[in-house]
Amino acid sequence: xxxxxxxxxxxxxxxxxxxxxxxxxxxxxxxxxxxxxxxxxxxxxxxxxxxxxxxxxxxxxxxxxxxxxxxxxxxxxxxxxxxxxxxxxxxxxxxxxxxxxxxxxxxxxxxxxxxxxxxxxxxxxxxxxxxxxxxxxxxxxxxxxxxxxxxxxxxxxxxxxxxxxxxxxxxxxxxxxxxxxxxxxxxxxxxxxxxxxxxxxxxx
Numbered sequence: 402x403x404x405x406x407x408x409x410x411x412x413x414x415x416x417x418x419x420x421x422x423x424x425x426x427x428x429x430x431x432x433x434x435x436x437x438x439x440x441x442x443x444x445x446x447x448x449x450x451x452x453x454x455x456x457x458x459x460x461x462x463x464x465x466x467x468x469x470x471x472x473x474x475x476x477x478x479x480x481x482x483x484x485x486x487x488x489x490x491x492x493x494x495x496x497x498x499x500x501x502x503x504x505x506x507x508x509x510x511x512x513x514x515x516x517x518x519x520x521x522x523x524x525x526x527x528x529x530x531x532x533x534x535x536x537x538x539x540x541x542x543x544x545x546x547x548x549x550x551x552x553x554x555x556x557x558x559x560x561x562x563x564x565x566x567x568x569x570x571x572x573x574x575x576x577x578x579x580x581x582x583x584x585x586x587x588x589x590x591x592x593x594x595x596x597x598x599x600x601x602x603x604x605x
Contacts, residue, residue, distance in 0.1 A: 404464055404503075405524055405560050405580030407601055408434040412588035413441065417453050423593045424457045430597025432587070433580070436483055438468040451477040464503060471497050481505065483526065486513065495521040505560070509540040514551055526582060527551055529563025530573065548576045567603060574604040 409432045411420055424435055437454050439447035447470060455465050455477055464480035467473050471494050474482040481503025482494055491506055498504065507526045508514050517525055530543050542563075543551065552559055558579035565573060566586045573581060583600070590596035 402433075403579060404434045405558055406433045406604070407431060407597060408436065408560055408562075408580050408582040409587050409597075410436045410468070410562070410582050410584045411438050411450075411454070412584055413438050415588060417450055420450065421453055421457050423588050424454055426593040427587050427597045428458065428461050428463050430594035431601045432463065432597050434464050434466060436466040436468050436582070437479075439470075439473075444470070444473065447473050448476050451479060455479065466503060466505065474498060474502070481523070483507070484522075491520040491522050507562075508551075514555055518556060522557065524558040524560055524579070525555060526560045526562050527578075530561045531564025531569065533564040545572055545576065548573065548578060552577045567599065570600060570603045571605070 409427050415423065435454060435458060437451045439450055451467055451473055458465050466481045466483050467479045468483050469485055469488050471482050471489055482498060483505035484491060484494055485507045486509060491504060495504055504522045505524045505526055506517055506520065506522045507528050508517060509528055527543055527548060529539055530548055532539055532542050548561055560580045560582050561573050561578045562582035565581050565583055586600065587593050587596050
């Protein structure tokens with residue numbers, strides 16, 4: 402079982418009840434991992450969202466990952482944390498969450514990709530494959546060739562994120578990347594369950 406295959410990142414603009422429905426439907430459609438994101442800095446709201454999604458995922462076997470915040474992950478006993486480059490250092494996060502939780506790290510440059518080899522992380526989120534409206538401070542657009550090169554050079558499982566949709570998914574899957582992370586392609590779909598099923602079919 403590859404938990405990274407179809408990795409749903411929640412849309413922090415959606416109200417909590419919408420989010421619960423989206424995640425429940427997406428999991429029925431085959432989503433393999435869910436990351437809860439809350440970019441507004443309200444820790445209490447973040448914990449509330451994380452608890453709600455944890456309840457939705459109960460018994461599904463789909464891991465719950467918390468974006469950026471180790472304290473929130475510990476508070477709700479999530480399955481792991483995903484760190485950005487400006488978040489807590491990976492070694493410190495690993496000490497806090499222990500050896501058994503998943504730890505992911507966003508990678509935005511070639512140098513970070515190489516440095517990650519010596520970090521205590523389980524997987525890397527390669528960002529951004531294509532430019533997207535949600536990512537305004539883009540360091541690098543990897544593109545398909547950059548993704549192929551990164552897959553070849555890294556010993557860690559790579560998850561592609563950024564601008565991925567039904568139109569380019571086949572090409573991305575063909576690079577040998579371990580999984581794809583998606584926000585709007587599922588969260589904003591008319592039917593998240595069908596969207597997830599269709600995306601998995603395209604991945605082959």
